[in-house]
Structure formats: structure tokens, C-alpha cells
Amino acid sequence: MKEFAVFWGCTIQTRFPFIEKSTRIVLESFKLPYRDIDGFTCCPEKSLVNNIDHGAFVVTAARNVALVDELDYDLVSPCTGCVSNLATVKGELRANPREKAEVNKLLKEVGREFKGTSKLQHLVPFFHDTVGVHAIKQKIKKDFTGMRIGIHYGCHMIRPSHALRNDDPLEPRKFDTLITALGAQSLQFMTKMMCCGQGLDRIDEHDRALHFARIKLKELKSLGCDALVLCCPSCFLQFDNNQFLMEKEGEKFGIPVIYFTELLGLAMGYKPEDLGMDLHRVDCTPFIKKWESLSERPPREDAIEDGLNAPGEL
Amino acid sequence: MLEATLNFKLLEQCSKCGACFSICPSCMHIPGYDPRAVIRDILDGNHDKWLSSRHIWQCLECHHCLEICYQHYGFENAMTALRTIAAKKGIHPTQVKRGWEMFVKTSRLGEPALPARKKLGLPEPKASGADEFKKLYAMLKAAREKKENPEGKGSE
Ligand code: SF4
Ligand code: SF4
Helix, strand or coil: CCCEEECCHHHHHHHCHHHHHHHHHHHHHCCCCEECCCCCCCCCCHHHHHHHCHHHHHHHHHHHHHHHHHHCCEEEECCHHHHHHHHHHHHHHHHCHHHHHHHHHHHHHCCCCCCCCCCEEEHHHHHHHHHCHHHHHHHCCCCCCCCEEEECCCHHHHCCHHHHCCCCCCCCCHHHHHHHHCCCEECCCCCCCCCCCHHHHHHCCHHHHHHHHHHHHHHHHHCCCCEEEECCHHHHHHHHHHHHHHHHCCCCCCCCEEEHHHHHHHHCCCCCCCCCHHHCCCCCHHHHHHHHHHHHCCCHHHHHHHHHHCCCCC | CCCCCCCHHHHHHHHCCCHHHHCCHHHHHCCCCCHHHHHHHHHCCCHHHHCCCHHHHCCCCCCHHHHHCCCCCCCHHHHHHHHHHHHHCCCCCHHHHHHHHHHHHHCCCCCCCHHHHHHHCCCCCCCCCHHHHHHHHHHHHHHHHHHHCCCCCCCC
8 A cells, every 4th residue: 555644634633633533543553554744734725715816725735735746645634625625726737737837837946846646535435445345344343233323425525526536426425335334324314415514604604504504413313313424624513513502502413423533443442532532512422322232232133043942832 | 827717608508507506505505595696697797796795605615516517517616706806805704814814824724732632642743834835825926916017017
């Protein structure tokens, strides 16, 4: 496997260092060749930077990509936004040689060159494609049989598809495959592919952001969902933080929000506290409790076996 | 140099289509949000009508419209273009300005939370590329100015 740099991004390092923790834990235990490198900046965040200055968006992302190009590494990120933004610019520059030349003329002044040769991947498709379900299954100590999970892909894990090319952009499967490989049931629900709506919080429309969160959480609650699993710090902010704020106002959904690496870590035998799950706003204990109670039950085959093997009355 | 663009040919097709309206989350859940009306006005030369509207900022950039679009174009391009023009005129949500200023100053949208990192036993964060970024951004601005003003005229 080729070495890869992890692109943590601003949001995880600023607000959710525990996500970095669980990510490092799983990368370590799979003995993956991940590296921390100097020099990254914000990816940059598209909805902010691109709206104001397209050139700044392109040059900044191209520089970040150039850093991994130079080292002949690939790049993996636990943030959907970062990968999507970097890949968008990489795609734009590869399709547009004149623009690429303009960007490289600037980059040359700081001693860099964008080549666009490194592979940029989000953590979930990376685990699916590069680590593989088979290797994951071998690491499972206790699976999630009987747990009902709602997956939230996060728009930028898979879109824009021309830049990311990692799954079907409207009916993706890879995250589902990973979650079901861990033994859980992946619920199929109406709002599964709906955007989290966190962007609304960034334009001073907090109530509307809550409204978007509410729509999905309501549906999940009605389906008896045990946890919402996702892999994007923005979506995490939206469903954990904002759900908590609604709870404080008396609107309780009680849907724990679990990062992909946390769920994977639990299955591999790590404790919720090792993974930093006690730092979530919405309490994860109901999920853990149910999971533990399920595994205290005798294997489901036992009762049937007993019945089949019982002495006959007739 | 490296400026945003808008493709009118593709927008003409949009005005006859509107398919992505039915998949767009903002169209579904935000009353009054309708990029079809925005596109009509852009094509009629009346885009300025929308510059102070909240709606242009309510596009979530989820790219649903792009993916369902037979042109692989999407409503979002029109919204992005209008946001860019509005921002240049200084019309934008307050948080956008705050975020932008932090980005230009620090090259990031926030600094690593050091005490929390320590508690979690995380390694020191790697050096940021802030200085190099600042240089690069200054050069981009200078290159643009030079393009607009090749002989340095009117730069007093
Ligand atoms: S990117 Fe914007 S316009 Fe397109 S579907 Fe998403 S919210 Fe709607
Ligand atoms: S963006 Fe594409 S799908 Fe949407 S209205 Fe225009 S042509 Fe139709």
C-alpha cells in the first residue's frame, strides 16, 4: 500500500479532536502507512472561500495537493468537505491546462508544483476500496448484530462525482457495505440522502439549520434507529451539536451520533472512552447499553437448537 | 485571472428544464427558494435583483442538482456566481465575512485545540503553511492587478 498523508482539516482539529483520536486508533491498529506532514492549510472550505474568490480557492487547494505530490504520497481525509474541495480543484486543473499553467506559475515562486498525481480519498471509500471488507472483518471482536443504524453519507463524500469518482453519486453503496460488514442493519429511509443542512448555520440561519436536522432525526426516531453513523465533521456538528441544542429546548430525539472510526473502533474492542465518545454532546450510552445487552443474550441459534433437540412428547 | 465564470448557453437549457428543482433540498424545505426564477432573471439581464436576497446564500452546495442534470451543470453555478458578485459588493451574511477574514489572515478556519489534544494524548499538530499561503495570495492579487493595469497606469 502506498504511503498517504492524512489531511485532518480545520474543523476536526479545532472542534473535534476526539475524531482525530479515533481515526488514529483505527489507522494504527490496521498498521496503515499514514503520515503527518508539515505545511497544510485550510483545504479551503468551498462555500466560504470559493464564493468570495475563486482564484484563492484554486490556488490554496492546488498548493495543498502539491505538498503530497512532491512526497509521492496519496492523501486520505476523515472530512468529506476537504476531500471534495481538493478533488474539485484537482479535476478543474487537470481539465484546464491553461489554468494549471497560471497556478503553477504562482506556485513556482514558493518552490512548489501542482502535478495532480496523488490519489485523494475520503476515509470511508478508502476503507472500502483499499483496506477492504475482508481485512476489516478479521479485526472484529464483537459485531453489531441486532443494531439498527441510519447512515448519513454526507454530500461531499461522493459528490461532485466527476472529481471524486468513488461511488454512485445518488445511490451510493460503499458506506452501507462497511456498516453491514460490521453486522449492523443499515436502515433504508426517505431522508437518507438529504443534505445535513449545516451550511445554513454558516449564513446566520440557525433556526433553519435546526429545521433541516429535525427532519432527518424525526424520521430516524420513528424508525427506532439506534444511532446515526457518519464521517464528516460538519455533519457531526449538525447532528450532534444541534440535536443537543434542540434537546435543551425540550425537543428530544435521543439519536446518538457516531463517527465511522468510532463504530469501527468499538467493533475492534476499544472502549467508548478510548475513542473519545464521552466527549459527544448527545449521550451515546443508550447505544452502548443496547449493544451490550444484545451480546449478553445467548446466541440466537441456541434456543432453536434446544427446541429441535428437545425430547419428543408425541 | 482565475475568476469565476457563468455559462449562459447551459443556463438557456436550464430555463427550459428545471428537473433539479425536484431533488434540491433547499427547494423542498425553504419556502421561496427557487433557482429557476433566479436563472430566468439572469437570462433577462436582471441578476442584480437577487444580489441582496437571502436565497442566493441558501444553496447548500450539496451538488444534487449537478448530479441529476443532463448537462452535469446544476443550479448551483448560478447561485455561486451571484454570491460572488454580492460578496464583491459587500452584501453577505456576517459570518461569511468573519470566516473569510480568518482564512486570509491565518490560512485556516480555526487553530488546533491544544489543551484538548493533550488530554487525548494526540501529537503536536504539524506546522501550518500560513506564511507560504500569504505570499501566494499576495502574488495572486498582484498578478490580477498587473493584468488589469499592464502599464501600472491609474495605480496612484
Ligand atoms: S447545490 Fe444548491 S441548488 Fe443544487 S441541489 Fe444543492 S441546494 Fe439545491
Ligand atoms: S441545472 Fe441541469 S437539471 Fe437543473 S434545470 Fe438546469 S439543465 Fe435542468
